[in-house]
Amino acid sequence: MHGRKAYELVKEFADGEKGHLKIFNNELFERVIEECNEHHNALQSLIRKMQEEGLEVQTARNAEHYGALIHHLSLIRNKRCLMAYVYNRAEIIRELAWKVGLLHELPGEIQEKFSDSEEQYFKDHSKSLKSYMSQLSLDVNVDMVPPKDPYIKVRVLEDLGSGIILSDKSANFARHSMHFLKRTDAEQYIARGLMEELTG
Amino acid sequence: MASGAGDWSAEQIDDYETLISTTDVELLKRAWRNEKASPEILPFEEALVKRAKEQIQLMEETVDDFAESGHDPLIASLYQMDLDRAQFLLRSYLRVRLQKIEKFMFHIWKMDTYRNRLSIEEEKFTERCIRDIGKHLEETVLSKLPDNYQSVLKQSIISEEDDMVPEPQLDTFIVAKCERATRPLYLDGSRQSASFDSRNDHFQMVPGDLCILRYRPFQEELMSGNISLV
Numbered sequence: 258m259h260g261r262k263a264y265e266l267v268k269e270f271a272d273g274e275k276g277h278l279k280i281f282n283n284e285l286f287e288r289v290i291e292e293c294n295e296h297h298n299a300l301q302s303l304i305r306k307m308q309e310e311g312l313e314v315q316t317a318r319n320a321e322h323y324g325a326l327i328h329h330l331s332l333i334r335n336k337r338c339l340m341a342y343v344y345n346r347a348e349i350i351r352e353l354a355w356k357v358g359l360l361h362e363l364p365g366e367i368q369e370k371f372s373d374s375e376e377q378y379f380k381d382h383s384k385s386l387k388s389y390m391s392q393l394s395l396d397v398n399v400d401m402v403p404p405k406d407p408y409i410k411v412r413v414l415e416d417l418g419s420g421i422i423l424s425d426k427s428a429n430f431a432r433h434s435m436h437f438l439k440r441t442d443a444e445q446y447i448a449r450g451l452m453e454e455l456t457g
Numbered sequence: 458m459a460s461g462a463g464d465w466s467a468e469q470i471d472d473y474e475t476l477i478s479t480t481d482v483e484l485l486k487r488a489w490r491n492e493k494a495s496p497e498i499l500p501f502e503e504a505l506v507k508r509a510k511e512q513i514q515l516m517e518e519t520v521d522d523f524a525e526s527g528h529d530p531l532i533a534s535l536y537q538m539d540l541d542r543a544q545f546l547l548r549s550y551l552r553v554r555l556q557k558i559e560k561f562m563f564h565i566w567k568m569d570t571y572r573n574r575l576s577i578e579e580e581k582f583t584e585r586c587i588r589d590i591g592k593h594l595e596e597t598v599l600s601k602l603p604d605n606y607q608s609v610l611k612q613s614i615i616s617e618e619d620d621m622v623p624e625p626q627l628d629t630f631i632v633a634k635c636e637r638a639t640r641p642l643y644l645d646g647s648r649q650s651a652s653f654d655s656r657n658d659h660f661q662m663v664p665g666d667l668c669i670l671r672y673r674p675f676q677e678e679l680m681s682g683n684i685s686l687v
Contacts, residue, residue, distance in 0.1 A: 290601045297603035332603070333612045339598045340621065347590060351559055378593040385585035389555070392578045395510070397555065400548045404541040408534075440541070 259296075259331040263289045263338035270342055278349055281372040286339070293335050300328040350375055354383045355398055356448050399444050409440045410455040417451060481508050482543060487685050489550040494632070494686035495679065496672055497625040498557045498565060501576040502550075509547050516540045554579060562586045563610060563622045627673040633684040635662035646674020 266285050273279050303325040307314050314322075350371070357363060368376065390396055417430035428436060435455065436443075446452040488502045520540055523533035558565060558575070562583050565571040575583065591609055599607045606612070610619040641659040662668060662684065678684045 290598075293602055293606070297606075329613070332606060336598070336602060336606055336612060337621070340594065343594060343597050344590075347593060348559075372597065374593050374596040377596075378589060381589040381592070382586070385582060385589060386555075388585070389578055389582040392581070393551070395548070395551070397548045397552045400541075400545045403549075404538070404545050406538070 259327070260334050260338070262292055263335045266342050267338045270345055276349060276352065278346060278367065278370045280370045281346070281375065283372065286342070289335055289339055293332050293339075296328045296332040296335070300325050300332070303328070346375065347378060350379050351382055354379055354386060399441055401444070401448075404440055406440070408437055409443060410435065410437055411443050411447065411452040412455055413452050415451050417446075481505060481512060482546070485509050485543075485546050485550065489546055489553070491679065491686045492550060492553050492557075496627055496629050496631075498554060498561070498571060498574055500574040500680070501554070501579065503576060506547065506550070506576075509543065513540065513543055513547065516543065555582065557625075558583050559586060561623055561625055562590070563619070564624045567619070567622070627676075629672050630669055631672045631675075632687045633662075633668050633670050633675065633679070634687050635664050635666040635668075635683065636685050637683045638663050639678060639683045642675070642678070644671070644674070646671075 262285060266282060266289055269279065269282060269285070303321045304314055307317060307319070307321045307325075312319065312321075353363065353367065362368075363379065371379065386398070390398070412435050413430045413432055416432040430436070443452055443454070447454060484505055485502075488499075488505060492499055516536065517540065520533060520536050522528075523536060558579060561571075565575070566583055566587060572580070572583075594609055599609065605614040608614070608621075610621055612620050639662045641661050643659050667687070675684065679686065
């Protein structure tokens with residue numbers, strides 16, 4: 258069935274939770290690529306057949322022409338599906354680059370869902386963002402939500418020890434300890450899931 | 458409220474309001490709102506961003522001075538709050554633009570009108586974005602496809618136009634607030650013409666009016682500052 262596999266690929270992405278990645282479906286992906294090449298072979302053999310019959314490929318409107326057209330359209334459709342799959346995943350990867358890529362390595366459980374090329378893309382894009390910020394000497398990845406209060410109350414979720422120095426002071430950030438910090442300082446730790454904001 | 462206003466003449470209040478509405482913070486806020494609400498990327502407010510950055514730096518110094526001199530901590534924290542808000546505004550403005558670039562990079566890059574709207578840094582960023590995603594798509598998909606189907610911008614070699622480039626949807630609806638009285642406008646964006654009298658579907662916006670409009674026909678009004686987006 259023409260285009261079925263490509264459809265499954267896109268569907269798989271669309272069914273996923275918004276903003277979350279599944280493991281790159283290499284098997285299905287390669288299958289669609291294969292299908293593209295099969296279409297291309299069929300397309301070329303049809304064109305060859307037309308040429309052998311001495312028909313003008315551009316203008317002839319016989320069975321072979323329409324057969325070739327179908328193969329061409331199927332191929333294009335597959336290409337669009339493949340591109341959509343990769344491109345939409347790339348969008349999520351960019352979002353991750355915004356959130357964590359600028360400061361740290363990605364957690365392993367996300368990284369293993371990437372293909373090799375996606376891993377590279379994540380690094381490249383993080384670098385591009387970084388270089389933009391350094392040219393401007395302004396971090397644009399903090400302050401993601403409009404500030405209400407310059408200080409917020411946070412709870413430390415993982416043992417961070419006392420190694421961290423915030424803009425003005427250092428403190429012992431043992432697990433479960435609670436602190437009253439500058440929002441700009443705390444934000445990056447919250448983004449990485451090391452602290453949580455206490456509200457109310 | 459009433460007693461306060463009593464000391465002011467209407468003219469003075471008007472003056473005061475114009476003054477307030479032209480401070481850099483207000484201008485930045487407007488630029489930020491416009492950028493957030495418009496589907497396409499708008500011209501970069503270079504001078505404004507430069508001024509905002511300078512002012513933020515100045516504010517940072519003031520706050521530091523306060524902290525050092527052991528001034529009233531409440532005042533210091535009020536300054537800090539003001540500073541935080543200004544910084545958020547600036548960062549968010551730049552961020553919204555970058556996100557638009559990420560989304561429409563190919564489109565922005567090939568259209569001179571859009572490209573000229575970028576700052577130098579944004580231009581470099583766009584270039585890198587295109588290079589990175591190009592490489593990624595090439596490696597993952599395109600290099601594995603038959604020869605005639607390897608373009609990032611076109612579906613196949615026989616496509617005459619770039620038919621794989623995401624473009625902003627300009628026919629979307631926006632909420633526009635009038636800043637300065639406009640000339641008579643038509644909903645479809647056509648200009649005043651000889652047939653002006655024969656059409657009665659024109660309307661005029663006066664300052665403070667709120668209208669929900671289609672974005673495309675009113676681009677010019679936005680650029681000229683007659684309307685702003687909310």
